[in-house]
Each structure stands twice: as structure tokens, then as C-alpha cells.
């Protein structure tokens with residue numbers, strides 16, 4: 001009998017958006033932002049470890065994070081959290097049979113909110 | 129007046145343990161013909177060793193599901209015009225997530241067995257209103273159920289791509305539709321590889337040619353499972 005084609009390496013194909021519908025784009029976006037936030041959590045914990053190395057190390061670190069490249073990184077974290085969180089609300093409610101038929105409209109609506117919030121944070125972060 | 133287009137069919141070929149490859153066939157077609165018509169002509173006039181599945185030619189048997197230019201299609205009702213243009217290419221591949229028997233034919237045995245185990249009814253009472261799951265026991269007229277067991281939803285599902293253990297959209301939709309959540313069915317669907325494994329990509333509903341809306345049914349099934357658990361917790365019958 002022919003073998004099943006599934007293998008763990010197929011996981012990479014989750015991230016292929018070609019020929020996919022809006023639901024899959026949401027699925028892919030959730031995976032990317034989820035992975036990004038997990039990596040950020042680890043970096044964040046490492047950086048917090050700086051606190052234990054005294055006030056000078058901490059002040060040096062604060063000066064570093066005011067650099068525009070760090071700010072852009074922070075904005076990416078905010079964007080990921082907004083997208084992941086708002087899309088999470090969509091998945092949470094549709095997963096239990098509420099508004100399942102309206103998942104596309106929900107996605108578009110919530111992502112519009114995310115984009116507006118990201119633009120708002122970007123303006124605040126880069127103009128203060 | 130009929131039009132004539134020149135299109136190139138790029139057909140996935142695989143026999144036994146040999147490596148797969150694509151064969152190209154340039155053809156004159158009427159763009160209002162269906163993708164399956166072209167495949168049949170290739171078999172009839174170019175290559176009798178081409179293996180593919182079909183039967184009814186009118187979206188009832190569910191045998192002719194394939195990937196057409198990367199998207200799951202029931203080839204007997206997919207007009208050539210809808211997937212390519214004059215001078216264009218039609219790449220035809222077997223469905224994903226099923227073992228390939230030969231060329232474009234896949235082995236759907238496990239899928240059919242699962243459909244049976246969850247009590248999917250291929251023939252239902254005419255009074256059975258699929259989308260709301262209503263059933264009129266007085267109605268003695270019969271009709272075919274919406275799901276034609278074509279497997280396109282399983283092929284499009286990203287979760288089915290990584291594990292053959294996941295029951296898949298049509299099977300979970302079948303359980304929701306049959307309405308009979310007996311202990312055997314519950315064992316299957318209220319499990320890690322059942323309704324809880326779906327990751328809400330909604331690709332199944334996109335490709336379903338029969339308006340089953342399997343994604344909605346999976347979510348509805350979850351609602352039913354949760355309400356059973358809550359009732360059980362409070363000892364309500």
C-alpha cells in the first residue's frame with residue numbers, strides 16, 4: 001500500500017501563502033506573530049537579567065534601547081501582540097460556533113483595528 | 129460559437145517507487161470544457177498509462193478531486209476557462225495528504241472508513257435540512273447528503289498536511305451532521321486528533337464543492353462537545 005505523505009517537515013508548508021484564502025493568511029499570521037512573541041519573551045528575560053548587574057549596566061542598557069533600531073524592534077513587538085491578540089479573539093469566538101460564518105469579516109475588522117493601533121503607537125514612539 | 133484555446137496540461141506522474149515527474153501535453157480545447165475532459169483525452173489519445181479516478185462526471189461521486197494549478201478542484205465541474213487562459217498551463221496533481229496510488233489517483237480507504245465510523249449518512253431523508261441539522265422522520269423521500277466524500281477538504285487542510293492521525297474536516301463534519309454522538313463517535317471526535325486539532329484556517333470550507341461548510345460544522349461540533357461536558361459536570365441529562 002502507498003505510504004502516507006505526511007511528515008513533520010511539512011510544517012514549513014504552513015507558511016506558504018500561495019493559492020490560499022484569507023483564513024489561511026490569518027492562520028499564517030498567527031503562527032509568525034506567535035513565534036515572534038515567544039522569541040521576544042526570551043530576549044526580554046535575558047535583558048531583564050541586566051538589572052541584576054547594577055545601576056550602570058542598567059543605564060547603559062536604557063540608552064541603548066532608545067536607539068531608533070531598538071524602537072523599530074519594539075514597534076514590531078507591539079504589532080505582533082496586537083495582531084496575535086486580536087486574531088486570537090476571532091479564533092476564540094469562532095472556535096465555539098459563534099460567528100463562524102463571519103470569520104473573514106471579523107478578520108478584516110480586527111486587523112483594521114490592529115493597523116490603526118500600530119500607526120498610533122508608531123507616531124507616539126517616534127515623535128516623543 | 130465555440131472557441132478554441134491551446135493549453136498545456138502539466139500532469140504529475142508517479143508509478144510505484146519511481147521518482148515523480150511532470151509530463152506536458154499541448155492540446156486544443158474548448159475553454160468551456162472541464163479540466164477532466166482534457167485529462168480523459170490525454171488518456172485516450174496520448175498516454176493510456178495515465179491513471180486517474182472519476183465516475184459520474186457531474187459532481188456526485190466525488191472521485192475526480194485533484195489539485196489544479198495548486199488549488200483543490202472537482203475536475204469534472206471545473207471549466208478550463210476558470211483556471212487558465214489561452215496559451216496557458218493547467219498543472220494537474222493528485223490531492224495532498226492522501227497516499228498516491230499512481231499518477232493522479234490517491235488511496236482514500238482510511239478516509240472512507242473514518243466517515244463510516246462517525247456515522248456519516250451518504251443518503252438522508254429529504255426532510256433532512258443539512259445546514260441546520262434538522263430531521264423530519266415523517267419524510268420518506270430520500271436524497272443524497274451534501275458531502276460527496278471527495279476529500280478536497282482533507283487535501284486543503286494544513287493540519288492534515290502534518291499528521292495522518294487528524295480525522296480531518298469531512299469526517300468531523302460527518303459526525304456533526306449525523307447528530308448521533310454515541311460513545312464510539314465521541315471517543316473519536318472529542319479527542320486530540322478530533323475536533324480539538326483544527327487550527328481554524330478555514331481552507332476546507334473554501335474548497336468544498338458541495339457547500340457542506342465543514343469548518344462551520346467543526347466549530348458547531350465543538351459547541352456540542354463543550355455543552356455535553358458542562359452538562360456532564362453538573363450531572364444534567
Ligand code: SF4
Nearest residue numbers: 275276278279281336
Ligand atoms: S466536506 Fe466538502 S470537500 Fe470535504 S469531502 Fe465532503 S464534499 Fe468534499
Ligand code: FES
Nearest residue numbers: 185187190192204
Ligand atoms: S467524476 Fe464524479 S464527482 Fe467528478
